[in-house]
Amino acid sequence: MSNLIEDLFHGNLRLDESIHPEHSEYQEINRQISDLMQDYKTQLTESEYDALEQLIDLIGQSTSMYVEAAFEQGFRTGGRLMIEVLSKP
Template sequence: MKDNMPNLIEDLFYGNLRLDESIHPEHAEYQKINRRISDFMQNYKIQHSENEYDALEGLVDLIGQSTSMYVEAAFEQGFRTGGRLMIEVLCRA
């Protein structure tokens, strides 16, 4: 391995491998959708009471937690599938 190449095993061991921080969806609509969500939340805050806005924020937080758990499970499943695929490829070589 070249000296300037990252060592994934060391990064994993030392806790430096943060894949969730390097995810940048390339879908053209991603940024547009996030802007719409932000605009919606800002408008909701202006048009509704503090209690109503807090309730919406609580719901958004719960959806975020649920989505995070789903993405984690999807990542694990994808990683396992990739590992099984590599084993199958190497065993039949």
């Protein structure tokens, strides 16, 4: 059994690799995105498609930053909750 603190120290903790959304429509949405991108690739010029990909990459970067901030906020809130729970008799 691994030690969470040791894994954290050694950089072995990769929470982002263990995220698997449980929403039933998640896979379907990803399939639709893939289908739409394939359609755009055939309908747009190469430069237009490249611009679309750039936009999608920027949205992905923005979303990643937001998710990271949300994770940090949730982690801090959980820590404060534990302190409150453990400090009250």
